[in-house]
Amino acid sequence: MDSEKVLEAFGANLRRIRETRKISQEKLGEIANIDRTYVSSAERGKRNVSLINIIKFANALEVNPSALLDFQWEEMDEIPRYHKTKI
């Protein structure tokens, strides 16, 4: 589990979903009440976004928060254990 790649994966999800909504970073920021420069850096994987802001983003984009955490773990250095076991 590589922290940097987690942030990049989150950012990629954020960007992909925002683009399907056909709204700008600025517009997303306005809806979510988050600064536009922060949206930009979050999408580029430069920010360790907190839970409240993850929820804000999800609500603004009208998706379940889990959509933003739907990572492609194959790209990570270590495969998280939940791929091997179920709860």
Add this chain to the structure above:
Amino acid sequence: MDSEKVLEAFGANLRRIRETRKISQEKLGEIANIDRTYVSSAERGKRNVSLINIIKFANALEVNPSALLDFQWEEMDEIPRYHKTKI
């Protein structure tokens, strides 16, 4: 969307899943490499946990990160819009 309740909901999920694993907060902290007292405060909804730590918790508990974000929105003040639309 009430921030305080989001944190409490996250903490409740964290605690519930940890208890199904039958491990102590201290043991979870050891696995996730997070301080025991931090686990305690996160479970009590006192921390706005960031993405990296959400992933650490999820990996340590061997669950998908989205399991920790599986909130009961009915209890919240405002129903997030993703209940009304799908992506």
Add this chain to the structure above:
DNA sequence: TTGTGACTTACAGTCCGTT
């Protein structure tokens, strides 16, 4: 085994701007 208050440090997050 867990809860809690207090504390410092690091960085989350904002606001101004330029390219």
Add this chain to the structure above:
DNA sequence: CAACGGACTGTAAGTCACA
């Protein structure tokens, strides 16, 4: 419209002694 920088404020991260 987005990337990026600088300077700033607020708060999460991380730890401790003690209940």
